[in-house]
Each structure stands twice: as structure tokens, then as C-alpha cells.
Amino acid sequence: TQLLEQSPQFLSIQEGENLTVYCNSSSVFSSLQWYRQEPGEGPVLLVTVVTGGEVKKLKRLTFQFGDARKDSSLHITAAQPGDTGLYLCAGADFNKFYFGSGTKLNVKP
Amino acid sequence: DAGVIQSPRHEVTEMGQEVTLRCKPISGHNSLFWYRQTMMRGLELLIYFNNNVPIDDSGMPEDRFSAKMPNASFSTLKIQPSEPRDSAVYFCASSQRDRVYNEQFFGPGTRLTVL
Numbered sequence: 001t002q003l004l005e006q007s008p009q010f011l012s013i014q015e016g017e018n019l020t021v022y023c024n025s026s027s028v029f030s031s032l033q034w035y036r037q038e039p040g041e042g043p044v045l046l047v048t049v050v051t052g053g054e055v056k057k058l059k060r061l062t063f064q065f066g067d068a069r070k071d072s073s074l075h076i077t078a079a080q081p082g083d084t085g086l087y088l089c090a091g092a093d094f095n096k097f098y099f100g101s102g103t104k105l106n107v108k109p
Numbered sequence: 110d111a112g113v114i115q116s117p118r119h120e121v122t123e124m125g126q127e128v129t130l131r132c133k134p135i136s137g138h139n140s141l142f143w144y145r146q147t148m149m150r151g152l153e154l155l156i157y158f159n160n161n162v163p164i165d166d167s168g169m170p171e172d173r174f175s176a177k178m179p180n181a182s183f184s185t186l187k188i189q190p191s192e193p194r195d196s197a198v199y200f201c202a203s204s205q206r207d208r209v210y211n212e213q214f215f216g217p218g219t220r221l222t223v224l
Contacts, residue, residue, distance in 0.1 A: 033212070042113075042200050042215030043152070088152065090213075095140060095206055096165060097213065099152040 003027055004091055004100035012106040016078050021103045023089035024071045030092050032065055032072045037086040037102075079107045111135075113216035115201050121222045127189040130219045133182055134203030142213065143176055143186050144200040152200070158184065159206055170195075191223045 004025045013019055023032070031050045035043035047056050049065035049072060056063045060083075062075040072089055084107050089100040114133040122128055134141050142157040156166040161178045169176070173192070178184040188195055198220050202213040 031211070035215075040217075042202070042218050045212050045214070048212055092211055095159065095204075095211055096157065097142070097154060097211075099144075099154075101151045 003098040004089055006087075006089060006100040006103050008103060009101065010104050010106075012108065013079055015080055015107055015109050017107075019076050019079055019105070021074045021076075021087055021105070022071070023073070023100050025091060025098075026070065027091065027093070027098075028069050029098075030069075030094065032069070033090045033092065033097075034063055034072070034074055035088040035090065037088060038084075043086075043088055076105075079105075081107045081109050083107050113201055113203055113214055115199075115216035115219050117219060118217065119220045119222075121224065122191055123224050124192055125190045126223075127187065128191045128195075128221060128223075130186040130199050130201075130221070132184045132186070132201030132216060134184070134201070135214055136182065138203035138205050138214075139181070140204045140206040140211070141178060141184050142202040142204075143184070144202065144215075145197045146200060146218070147197045155186070188221075191221075193223045196221055196223050 007022045033048045034046045037043040047063045052067045052069045054065045060077045064073045087103045090097045116131045139160050143155040146152045155168045156176045158178045176186045198218045200218045202215045204211050204213045
């Protein structure tokens with residue numbers, strides 16, 4: 001059973017476009033994390049959100065945690081080819097993490 | 110810090126052989142996780158340890174899989190006997206459980222191919 005559903009699964013856009021990736025669940029999490037994974041490497045943590053309604057910005061990336069702490073979104077402004085990768089969300093239930101199915105982003109120059 | 114270290118990076122073996130994957134967590138981290146990643150199933154948690162003690166192994170596929178953590182700086186994941194469907198990338202991750210956010214740091218993974 002996939003506790004976290006991500007959408008879209010695949011996204012191919014031109015450099016300079018904006019995009020939003022969604023992470024949805026019916027479960028409440030104590031925190032939610034976003035990772036980016038490049039081919040041949042392990043996932044790398046981008047951000048952790050803890051409080052319902054919390055918004056965090058990391059340069060051109062904006063992360064939001066839903067008020068009920070069940071869902072989250074990642075918005076990228078003016079995407080660049082360097083943003084290409086697999087984006088994973090992970091919900092924390094105490095010390096156990098549940099990963100979403102991932103969104104594969106390709107930003108074309 | 111060197112980060113999480115995994116070995117080997119690539120492993121090709123034949124069905125029925127024993128496979129041992131190794132992990133060295135980040136020094137000072139007290140939680141260690143083993144994950145498996147495939148195209149079909151994504152990233153799945155197999156087992157995790159707190160202070161070298163296995164806490165949850167509900168993700169381990171079957172008895173052919175076993176994991177140990179004899180000390181705070183070393184863990185192994187063993188598959189015996191291996192089967193073609195075990196082919197995947199296996200990741201080890203560690204975290205500092207005492208921290209509020211329990212941020213995980215992943216190793217580079219071991220790509221396992223069972224022929």
C-alpha cells in the first residue's frame with residue numbers, strides 16, 4: 001500500500017517554466033521531507049517541514065505542508081536543467097519514513 | 110565527514126548465491142535504515158535499527174533476507190539464496206534520532222543484479 005501518492009509521475013518542461021509537484025496522503029505525519037535523487041546516487045534531503053501550513057523557501061524552490069499535515073507541495077520557479085532529477089517526498093511517523101512514488105522531472109535547455 | 114559509505118557499489122551474481130551488502134553510517138548517528146529501490150515499487154523500507162537494535166523489519170521481503178548491526182559503525186544486509194527478483198538498488202541511510210526532524214542521509218547505493 002502506497003501511503004504517499006505523488007503527482008505527476010513524469011514532467012518534462014522547458015527551461016524557465018514553473019512547475020508544481022504534489023504529495024498526498026490520507027495519513028497524518030509528524031514531519032514531511034522532500035528529497036532529490038540523481039541517476040546513480042542516493043536521495044539528497046532538500047527540506048523538512050514540520051508545522052501544518054508551514055512554507056519554506058530554498059532559492060527557487062518553495063515547499064508547503066498542508067494544514068492537516070497530510071499533504072505537501074513543491075513549487076519550482078523558472079526551472080533550470082540542473083533541477084532535473086527524481087523528486088521524492090517522505091512522511092515521518094516517529095522514526096519510520098514512508099516514501100512517495102516519486103516525480104521524474106526533466107528540464108530541457 | 111565522509112557520509113554514509115556502502116560497498117560494493119555494484120554486485121552481479123548468479124541465482125542461488127549469497128550476497129552481502131555493507132554499510133557504514135555517519136559517525137554519531139544512532140539510527141540506520143536499509144531501503145530497496147526498483148522502478149516498479151519505488152523506494153521501500155526494509156528494516157531499521159535504533160542504537161544497533163532492529164526495531165522494525167516488517168519490510169523485509171522474506172526469510173532469505175537478514176540484516177545485522179553488530180556495532181554503531183557497521184551494518185550488513187544479506188540475501189541467501191539470491192533470486193533474480195532481488196535485483197534492485199539497495200540504499201543504506203542513517204540519522205540522528207535525538208534530533209527533532211530525524212533527517213536521513215543516504216549512501217550512494219549498491220546496484221545488485223541477480224542473473
